[in-house]
Amino acid sequence: MANLTIDVGTTNTKVSLWSEQTTIQPIKQLKFVTPKNEADDLINFDIEELLKQLLNAIQHLVKTALEPIKTISIASVGESGVLINEFGVLASPMIAWYDNRSEKIIDQLSKQDKKTIYEVTGLPPHAHYSASKIKWLLEHNVDSAKRYTWLCIPDFLVYRLTGVMGTEFSIASRTMVFDIQKKRWSSRIKKIFGIENIDFPKPYPSGTKIASIKPQIANKLGLSTQVDVTIAGHDHMVGSVSSGQTTHELLDSTGTTEGILLLSDSLEKKPTQEEEGIAYGIYMNPELYTIFTALPSAGSVIQWFQESHQITSQRFMQLADAVYKRYVADDLSFEDVNFVIPHFSGSGSPTKSTLTKGLWYGLTNQLDQEMLTFGLFLGLTFELKHATECLTSQQIQTIKVIGPAIKDPLWIQLKADLLGADVLAMATPEAVSRGANIMAQTFTNENIQAPKAPSQRFSPRTTPLVKYILAIYEHQYKPLYEAKVKFELEQ
Numbered sequence: 469m470a471n472l473t474i475d476v477g478t479t480n481t482k483v484s485l486w487s488e489q490t491t492i493q494p495i496k497q498l499k500f501v502t503p504k505n506e507a508d509d510l511i512n513f514d515i516e517e518l519l520k521q522l523l524n525a526i527q528h529l530v531k532t533a534l535e536p537i538k539t540i541s542i543a544s545v546g547e548s549g550v551l552i553n554e555f556g557v558l559a560s561p562m563i564a565w566y567d568n569r570s571e572k573i574i575d576q577l578s579k580q581d582k583k584t585i586y587e588v589t590g591l592p593p594h595a596h597y598s599a600s601k602i603k604w605l606l607e608h609n610v611d612s613a614k615r616y617t618w619l620c621i622p623d624f625l626v627y628r629l630t631g632v633m634g635t636e637f638s639i640a641s642r643t644m645v646f647d648i649q650k651k652r653w654s655s656r657i658k659k660i661f662g663i664e665n666i667d668f669p670k671p672y673p674s675g676t677k678i679a680s681i682k683p684q685i686a687n688k689l690g691l692s693t694q695v696d697v698t699i700a701g702h703d704h705m706v707g708s709v710s711s712g713q714t715t716h717e718l719l720d721s722t723g724t725t726e727g728i729l730l731l732s733d734s735l736e737k738k739p740t741q742e743e744e745g746i747a748y749g750i751y752m753n754p755e756l757y758t759i760f761t762a763l764p765s766a767g768s769v770i771q772w773f774q775e776s777h778q779i780t781s782q783r784f785m786q787l788a789d790a791v792y793k794r795y796v797a798d799d800l801s802f803e804d805v806n807f808v809i810p811h812f813s814g815s816g817s818p819t820k821s822t823l824t825k826g827l828w829y830g831l832t833n834q835l836d837q838e839m840l841t842f843g844l845f846l847g848l849t850f851e852l853k854h855a856t857e858c859l860t861s862q863q864i865q866t867i868k869v870i871g872p873a874i875k876d877p878l879w880i881q882l883k884a885d886l887l888g889a890d891v892l893a894m895a896t897p898e899a900v901s902r903g904a905n906i907m908a909q910t911f912t913n914e915n916i917q918a919p920k921a922p923s924q925r926f927s928p929r930t931t932p933l934v935k936y937i938l939a940i941y942e943h944q945y946k947p948l949y950e951a952k953v954k955f956e957l958e959q
Contacts (some may be wrong), residue, residue, distance in 0.1 A: 469538040472526060473904040475703065476544040476621050477502060478566070479724075481518065483525040484901040487535055488909075493897045496532055498525040504564065511564040513548055513621070519628055523689065530690045537691055540629070541675065541908035542622040543700040543900050546642030547597050549620040551605055551666075552627070559616060560605045570600035573661070581660050583742070588657055590641065590648045590737070590748025597644035603661045617667045618643070622699045630679035630697050633669040638701035638758070640671045641749030648750055648757065649735055674701045674752035675907035700904035701752055704729060704760065709752055709903035710896045711868045718856065718864045720883065721899070722871035726766035726852065730759040730859050744858040745820035752907055759859050763816035763851050765826075767872060772812060773844055777837070784841070785876075791838040792878035798933045804839045805940060806830030808847030809949060817855040819953045827952055829944065842878070846937065849882040850945045856887060864889045870899045877926070884926040885934045886941065892923040
C-alpha cells in the first residue's frame with residue numbers, strides 16, 4: 469500500500485508519494501509555489517487555486533503509483549484559515565499567517581485580556597494567530613451578524629476532499645482560541661475577541677482518519693473511495709516527528725527562519741515567557757505539550773551575505789569549511805572574533821519585534837572573508853543560545869538539527885560548543901512530508917516503528933577559544949543586544 473502526503477508551506481507546497489518500503493524519502497514528489505494574492509501589504513493565500521493544483525498533483529502521482537493509495541495525510545503552516553458560512557460555502561479570503569493587518573485588534577486588548585489569552589491558549593497575543601484574523605474578517609469582509617465556522621488550511625482541504633469538518637490538536641493550538649490544558653475551544657477567548665458567532669471543528673489526534681474521500685473526487689483522481697484523509701498537523705511539529713524527538717531533546721529546525729522546539733509532559737509556563745514570545749501548544753501525541761519559538765533570521769541572513777558580497781554558494785561553502793578547520797584547531801586570533809546580531813527581518817525571543825535592525829560588531833581592516841563568515845555563524849548561534857535560554861532553565865543534553873544547516877559543520881560545531889550539548893545533524897530529507905507519512909502509518913498501526921534517519925554527532929568542546937567566545941556572549945553580545953533593542957523600541 470502507498471500513502472500521499474501534502475505539505476503546504478509558506479513558499480512552496482509539496483505532494484509526495486510514499487510506499488511502505490520507502491520511509492526515509494518519497495518515491496516521487498511534485499512541488500509548486502503556494503499561490504497567493506498580494507495587494508500592497510495585504511497578502512492572502514489563494515485557497516481555491518491551491519486546491520486546484522493539489523488535485524492536479526495528486527492525479528498525476530496516482531497514475532505513477534504501483535500500489536493502491538491508502539491514506540492522504542496533510543501537514544501545513546498554522547494560523548491561516550477561512551470562514552465557512554451556514555451553507556458550507558467559502559465566505560472569506562484566507563489571510564496569510566504573516567500578514568499583520570489585524571495588529572490593531574491585538575493592540576486594543578487590555579493587559580488583563582492579554583494575560584488571560586496567554587494563560588488559556590499558551591500563545592502570546594499576536595496578529596499572526598487566527599483569532600485576530602477572524603475578528604478582522606468579521607469587521608471588514610463578511611456579515612458579522614451571521615454564524616460561521618473557522619477552518620485552518622488543512623481543515624479546509626479535508627473538508628473539500630471529504631465533506632467532513634475536523635481539525636488536529638497542534639493546528640488548533642495555533643488559532644489563539646484553543647484551551648490547551650482543557651483541550652477544547654475556549655468561550656472566554658471567543659468573548660474577548662468578540663467572535664462568539666464563530667464555530668470551530670472537533671479536534672483529533674494527529675493521523676486520525678477524519679473521513680474517506682468523496683466518491684466523485686476519488687473517481688476524478690483515480691483513487692479508491694476507501695482512501696482515508698487525515699491531518700498530520702502543524703508543519704514545525706510534524707517535522708520533529710521525522711527526527712524522533714523526545715522530551716529530553718531540543719529540535720532546531722533550520723531554513724529561511726529557525727524554529728526551536730521542546731516537548732514536555734507538563735504545562736509549566738514561566739512568568740517571563742509571554743513577554744519573551746514563547747508559544748505553548750499540543751504535540752502530535754496530545755499527551756505532550758510543545759514549547760516553541762522562532763528566529764526570523766537564519767538562512768535569509770546567509771543569503772543576504774552571499775548576495776551582498778557576490779559570493780557563490782560554492783565559494784561560501786569553501787569559506788565555511790576553511791574557517792571550520794581553523795576553528796576546531798583553535799587557530800583563530802582572539803582579536804579577529806566578530807559577530808552579527810542578525811535582526812535583518814526583526815528579532816525573535818527574548819525580544820520579538822519587527823522594528824529591530826541588524827548589527828555587526830567587531831569589524832576591522834584586518835578581517836578577511838573567512839572571519840566574516842565565522843562572525844556570521846557565530847552571531848546566528850548566539851541568537852539560538854539566547855532564545856533557548858528563554859525556553860528552559862535546564863541544561864539541554866541533546867540537540868537535533870534538521871534542514872540546510874546539517875551541511876555546514878562550522879554552524880553545527882558552534883551550536884554544540886556554545887550550548888554545551890551533543891548535536892545530531894539529522895539527514896531527514898523532506899522532514900515535514902516524512903513526518904506526515906509516519907503519523908498516517910502510526911495511527912493505522914500503533915506498533916509501527918519509524919526507521920531512524922542517518923545522523924552525524926558533534927560533541928561540545930571546552931577549548932580556550934570556546935571559553936573566550938562564551939565570555940564574549942555574556943559580556944559583549946548580551947549587553948549589545950539589550951542596549952540595541954531598547955534604543956530601537958523607544959524610538
